[in-house]
Amino acid sequence: MSALPVVSLKTRLENVIALARLLERVERSSAPVGADQYRALVRQLELALAQDLPTDALNAVLGAHPAAAELYENMHYEHSGLSRSPLDRSVGSEMLASQVLARAGRKA
Structure with a gap:
């Protein structure tokens, strides 16, 4: 059984x-x-x-x-984010996004 x-x-x-x-x-x-x-x-x-x-x-x-x-x-992104992505790639993406936002803020 x-x-x-x-x-x-x-x-x-x-x-x-x-x-x-x-x-x-x-x-x-x-x-x-x-x-x-x-x-x-x-x-x-x-x-x-x-x-x-x-x-x-x-x-x-x-x-x-x-x-x-x-x-x-x-x-599963909503609950765990990019949990399967390599850490270096995730950190790099976050840093790039921060730089883009900072540049956009300076131009505004």
């Missing part, structure tokens, strides 16, 4: 991995992809990523698939 949750978890993880791989291929491809197809793929991956998954497994998938990691980060 307890085999069902394990199978369900395995299926969910396989689904997330397959969708993450597909999104990665679409993102890297030079072939045109229809907007509706792209949105449908992203929506399916969003639904898959929203399910309860073990943290280690989720981190492994996101570490191997940058496009899925970016999507996951965007899904």
Whole structure:
């Protein structure tokens, strides 16, 4: 009876991995992809990523698939900001934004 949750978890993880791989291929491809197809793929991956998954497994998938990691980060931005972005890039972006705001303030 307890085999069902394990199978369900395995299926969910396989689904997330397959969708993450597909999104990665679409993102890297030079072939045109229809907007509706792209949105449908992203929506399916969003639904898959929203399910309860073990943290280690989720981190492994996101570490191997940058496009899925970016999507996951965007899904959780309201609560955790750019939590998956490298710190150097996040700090650099913040510093650049501060400089732009300071220049805009001096011109005004």
